Amino acid sequence: MILHGYYRSTASWRLRIVLALKGIAVEQRAHHLRRGEQRLPAFLALNPQGLLPVLELDDGTVLTQSLAIAEYLDDIQPEPPLLPAEPVARAHARAIAQLIACDIHPIQNLRVLDRLKALGHDEAAVRRWAADTIREGLDACEVLLGRYAGPWCLGDRPTIADATLVPQLANARRFGAEGDWPRIAAIAALAATHPAFLAADAGAQPDAE
Numbered sequence: 001m002i003l004h005g006y007y008r009s010t011a012s013w014r015l016r017i018v019l020a021l022k023g024i025a026v027e028q029r030a031h032h033l034r035r036g037e038q039r040l041p042a043f044l045a046l047n048p049q050g051l052l053p054v055l056e057l058d059d060g061t062v063l064t065q066s067l068a069i070a071e072y073l074d075d076i077q078p079e080p081p082l083l084p085a086e087p088v089a090r091a092h093a094r095a096i097a098q099l100i101a102c103d104i105h106p107i108q109n110l111r112v113l114d115r116l117k118a119l120g121h122d123e124a125a126v127r128r129w130a131a132d133t134i135r136e137g138l139d140a141c142e143v144l145l146g147r148y149a150g151p152w153c154l155g156d157r158p159t160i161a162d163a164t165l166v167p168q169l170a171n172a173r174r175f176g177a178e179g180d181w182p183r184i185a186a187i188a189a190l191a192a193t194h195p196a197f198l199a200a201d202a203g204a205q206p207d208a209e
C-alpha cells in the first residue's frame with residue numbers, strides 16, 4: 001500500500017500512528033503542501049479534494065479521509081484494536097477524534113488560512129485565528145477527557161482518539177495555542193515514550209524539513 005502524505009500533515013500523521021500501532025508497513029509518498037503539490041493534476045486524480053492523506057491499496061483502490069482510512073486499517077487488521085471494546089467508550093473515542101478532525105482541524109487548515117490571507121487578513125490575525133480555534137477546541141477536549149479513565153484518552157491503550165489528539169498538539173505548538181490541559185499533557189508525555197508515536201512523529205519522517 002502507498003500512503004500519500006506529508007510530514008507535517010496532521011491528518012497523515014494520524015494514519016502513521018495507526019499503521020505503526022498495527023505494525024503495517026506501507027510505502028510513503030510525500031506531497032509538499034507548502035509548494036501546492038496537493039493541487040497538481042496527478043494528485044487530484046487520486047483525491048479530487050486536493051487533501052492529504054490518501055491510501056492507495058495494492059489493487060489501485062484509493063481511500064480518502066483519515067478517520068475512514070483508520071477504520072479500514074482496523075477492519076483489515078483488528079489487532080491491536082483502534083477502539084475500546086465497550087460501546088459507550090467506543091462512542092467517546094470516536095467523539096474525541098471527531099472533535100479534533102471535524103471541529104478543530106478543518107477550521108485551521110492550510111487552505112482556510114490561505115483564504116483568510118487572500119481576504120486581506122495579515123499574518124498575525126491569521127495565526128490568532130488558528131490559535132484561538134485550537135485553544136477553544138482543546139479546552140473542551142480537556143474537559144471531556146477528564147471524564148474518562150486514563151492514562152490514554154480512553155483507558156490503558158491508545159485508540160483513534162490518541163492518534164488524532166497527539167498530531168493536533170503539534171499544530172497547537174506551531175500556532176502558539178496554550179491552555180491548562182493537564183490530562184492532555186499527560187497523554188502527550190505518554191505518547192512521547194511510545195514507539196509507534198515516536199516512529200510516526202513529523203520529525204522522524206524522510207521528508208521532514
Ligand SMILES: N[C@@H](CCC(=O)N[C@@H](CS)C(=O)NCC(=O)O)C(=O)O
Nearest residue numbers: 009010011051052053065066110111
Ligand atoms: N478531513 C480530512 C482532512 C484532510 C486535510 O485537511 N489534510 C490537509 C493536511 S493535514 C491538507 O491536505 N491540506 C491541504 C490544503 O489545505 O490545501 C482528513 O481527515 O483526511
